[in-house]
Amino acid sequence: MTKKEFLRQYLDLSREIDAKLEEVSRYRALATKVTQSLAPDKVQCSQGNKMEAIIAKLVDLEREVDAEIDRMTEAKKTVAAAISQVPDSRYRTLLCLRYICGKTWEEIAVEMNYTYRWVARMHGRALAQLAIEVPIQPVL
Numbered sequence: 001m002t003k004k005e006f007l008r009q010y011l012d013l014s015r016e017i018d019a020k021l022e023e024v025s026r027y028r029a030l031a032t033k034v035t036q037s038l039a040p041d042k043v044q045c046s047q048g049n050k051m052e053a054i055i056a057k058l059v060d061l062e063r064e065v066d067a068e069i070d071r072m073t074e075a076k077k078t079v080a081a082a083i084s085q086v087p088d089s090r091y092r093t094l095l096c097l098r099y100i101c102g103k104t105w106e107e108i109a110v111e112m113n114y115t116y117r118w119v120a121r122m123h124g125r126a127l128a129q130l131a132i133e134v135p136i137q138p139v140l
Helices: 003-032 047-084 089-099 105-112 116-129
Strands: none
Touching: 003 047, 003 089, 047 089, 089 105, 089 116, 105 116
16 A cells, blocks of 8 residues: 555545445435326235335445444544644645545645645655555565
């Protein structure tokens, strides 16, 4: 794992959770959807089974989301703790804006009143000051 991958873990988990929450929303819409049958003499017994299956999937997905939120909270604490150890406050700000707030390089440049190129250079310097142990990946 590189330093960038370490820092990105919080935002990656956040995006995964957002996707799952969107799926939960779709399942909720299906579970609450009411349809009317126009043929009164037609009887269907499988509607209850469909509803039960949807609700079961919804409950399972919500449990997954809860577990992911716990992982994301821990990842945010770990990433924030690593960033807080960076000595230069400008570099800490840059890393927080990028890896905690999820801002683009352009947004960071505008917010910090620097050029895009200078923000890119600062990012490299900030990563160099980041004190985390990254295992060396063997070359295959």
